Amino acid sequence: MTSLLEVKGLVKSYSGVHAVRGVSFSLEAGEILALIGPNGAGKSTCFNMLNGQIRPNAGSIKLDGQEIVGLPPRTVWRRGVGRTFQITATFSSMTVRENVQVTLLSYHRRLWSGLGYAGAAYREEADALLSLVGMEQQADRPCGELAYGDLKRLELAVALANQPRLLLMDEPTAGMAPKERVELMRLTAEIARKKDIGVLFTEHDMDVVFEHADAVMVLNRGELIARGSPQEVRRDPHVQAIYLGEGLLYDAKHREEAVQ
């Protein structure tokens, strides 16, 4: 059986500096996988290679057994990979609904049409996606004046518009209130399980990671140094030495689990 996502020997260097050196992992449908590591460890580079924004120097990325290295982001998206961005990237001159509508128009390959009012297209579908993430009340607001947490939710709605099989989320809960974080990650997990979507996310908040991920990978200086369940990773002395430290910086609950 092939995995949803099969990454092998991914390498990327910029002018001689190795950002990512030989990263390999796989991700199953319905699995929620966290990628953690210090800034500059290569997380963003990995993400950008997965959705085609950056072309790796070497390695292979297979989605359902099909090679996607070398495809531009828009083609990777058509193959069923949705993504949210670390610094939210939405269309700020449009309303919330229009943001989803333009995505749906693209999904249905209707964007080259010069006829008709696009604001009337796929309204119901757009509203359904918005209510899925709890944004239906704000559908008519200009996207440029949304709060940060709402932008993140809009990004999730947009990322779900093409019925993705794989969802890439770059720091999905940054800037959200604790309650919102839990809700968003629970929502994400629910959608992922129901629709059998594989989720890969990066996160700096160890509490979110340990709470919501099925499995955790640790990236350091461009190399994966650990992969396992949250408990295994937390207890890994190598990870503690390089990344987690003495555990002074995450919730006591998780720290105690690690010590046990």
Add this chain to the structure above:
Amino acid sequence: MKLEVSGLNSFYGQAHILFDVGFEVGEGEVVALLGRNGAGKSTSFRSVVGLVPNRSGKVVFEGEDVSRLPPYEIARRGLGYVPEDRRIFTELTVEENFEVGRQEARPGVATWMPERIYALFPNLGEMRKRPGGHMSGGEQQMLTIGRTLMGNPSMVLLDEPSEGLAPKIVEQMADAIMTMKKEGLSIVISEQNLHFAKLISDRAYIIEKGRIRFSGTIGELEANPEIRDAYLAV
């Protein structure tokens, strides 16, 4: 008081960001400004050092009202600022980054030379000719602090020094901040990470939606978990 901020109101365009923000820092004290992303921490710091053009309120530094001064004048009075996203000069070497921050020695304040900063952050000493862009996140954070220290400040505002760093590096950062405190610097850090703030601060303020909601010692904050849960992303 080393720094007294009162009635600070700041705007970006038409958006009103800070509402009557006020806080105080004593000589040699380490104070934490806690709050979530978007709560107004960075805007508070940027307003204090003069980087938000549209603001009103009073900023008194060492007894002098500096609220009408441009950023460089405030920096020249010894109030140093370390921005959230480090903002090192990636094309410049470590030494050149220090050169940009260099200011004349200030009477009564610890004088920093590159050698002293290399002693504080030994990693940097091994890469003096390296361009800032070719350094890891932790090294860049050390560089940005060192660069501000080169201005011989008597007080430093550190905006989210732990952000995006490996927990391990954050622990090193805490040590460095304690060293700076021993040198006599007054320090304000803005943080989302309560665990980190607790390690180093004497007192804390909590900011939420542009307003100060809590002020007290770390012990008082510990004793009020409902405040923590209401305003902080822990």
Add this chain to the structure above:
Amino acid sequence: MDFLLIQALSGLASAASLFLVASGLSIIFGVTRIVNFAHGAFYMLGAYAAFTLTDRFAGPLGFWGGLLVASLAVAAVGALMEVVLLRRIYQAPELFQLLATFGVTLMVQDLVVLIWGPDDLMGPRAPGFTGAFSLFGRLVPTYDILLILLGPVVLGLLWLLFHRTRWGVLVRAATQDREMVSSLGVNQKWLFTSVFALGVFLAALGGALQIPRTTVTHYMDLSIIVEVFVVVVIGGLGSVTGAFVAAVLVSELNAFGILVLPKISMITVFLVMAVVLVVRPWGLFGKPDAAPRASAGISVRPWKPMSALERGGVALVVLLAALLPFVSGSYALSVGSEILVFVLFAASLHFMMTVGGLASFGHAAYFGLGAYGAAFAVTYFGVPMEAALVLGPVLGLVGAVLFGWFCVRLSGVYFAMLTLAFAQITWSIAFQWVEVTGGDNGILGIWPSAWASTPQGFYWLALGVVVVGVAVLRMLVFSPFGFGLRAARDSGLRAEAIGIDAKRTQWAAFVVAGTFAGIAGALFAFLKGSVFPETLAIPMSVDGLVMVLLGGIETVSGAVVGAVVYKALAIWLMSQTELSKLVLGGIIVLLVVAFPKGIVGFIEDWRHRRPPAPNGAGPEAMGIAKVEAAQ
């Protein structure tokens, strides 16, 4: 062989001044992020000032001292402009900065004629370098050798300045992050002023050094600025080394291009630039801009289609316009037709600029191509007006397809400079290829069909075409294509991540805009009965930009209002004053500084005034989130 060597040396000598001007532009851009259109004007001022000083004070000291003093004086003028004008617009969108500095260029052109007169001036020879020496039996001026040596010397001095002095380190730091530099205790205002003065000094020196080689003219500013734009696009904005290499490359291409294609030597340079841009879109030594600023707009409010009431209002205005021939005379109608033509031209530019985020500084190219296309159709194929109005714009379309493919690879100022360069190439072809285009004499006798030959008839024709054209453009704004285009403008990253081919979408918008500009151009040819190279020239492109800006760059309908007001004003102004460039330049500067949202933007702001949101859910919360998230 020896002939080629001589040609190469002559090219190198020309490169010196080009390098000085381009490096000045690059240094200024590096720190201030402003592409200083007025750099050509400072080059010209340097030449004029040096002419006056060297004329007054003879001898070696008079000559070399004159060059130096002239350059320093012009640098002081530049510093003054920085303090008075640029400090007000550092935060403005790139387009506004380009326009404001272009406004200064216009003003300087009239001022130079006022001070030094319209005639070309001949400067003195350089004392001690009047001779020539013989190389392979050919003569090489010694002054050329001096210039050839000067280039690398200046390059070396600049390198030392930037790497071995504190000022240089501060400048390099400010190039990356101005705000951070000021938070570290550096007075960046004066740093900016000194950088600007240095850049202007280099430009003025470049101009002053030219006086022993060429005549001093009052149009040398535009010719150098286009070449400089080509140089910095090839070399990479912000890179002094890039400016040097590209200046040498362009000068050599010019020197040898004349041998291969004497009529259209610009073509060789263009081809090289095209290749460089395909391989390295940010130039040979440039770096991709980490976060390119939005090229248009300050804050775009979501657009809505017109309400029934608004539609009724528009219908009424069109009806009133259609009734004009019953109440006014021939002159008013021909003015009306001209205004209509420019309404369509401005609307097409607005479509690509505001909707597509592609601020073109060379939109006249497609207007002019449409005009020439119509003229060719009439002159060479003898077709009637109706057919020519269809065939003409095809040339605009073809031009937009070809040039647009390159242009949309770039964004922001690079895009603006490249569109300008392409327009200038089109202009020089129209100007130089006399056999086909008639060169400066243009093509005459492009008359409309009988039914449209009266002022009334032509007015109605123009009104019909323009109303349909503007309606189609407006429909496109709200169509799925328009949505895709706005998506690509707002966030190219996100657009690509939702399956939009941003570049192809922008290319299509470029072609649409070029075609509609071509339609306007074809109408213009029949309105005037003739075509001249001026239809392709820079002032025409800038006219379009000013119309859009005057109307309001963020609005859907501003271009129409802007075109009507501006064109009426310009026609009136031309009849009132000799110094129209001075007045127009002043108006542009004033607009950018004091009135950046334009007429319609101003009205819309007034209409959308609303009370602040009641609680934290309003703009206040969003403001912090956005600003802090952006950091």
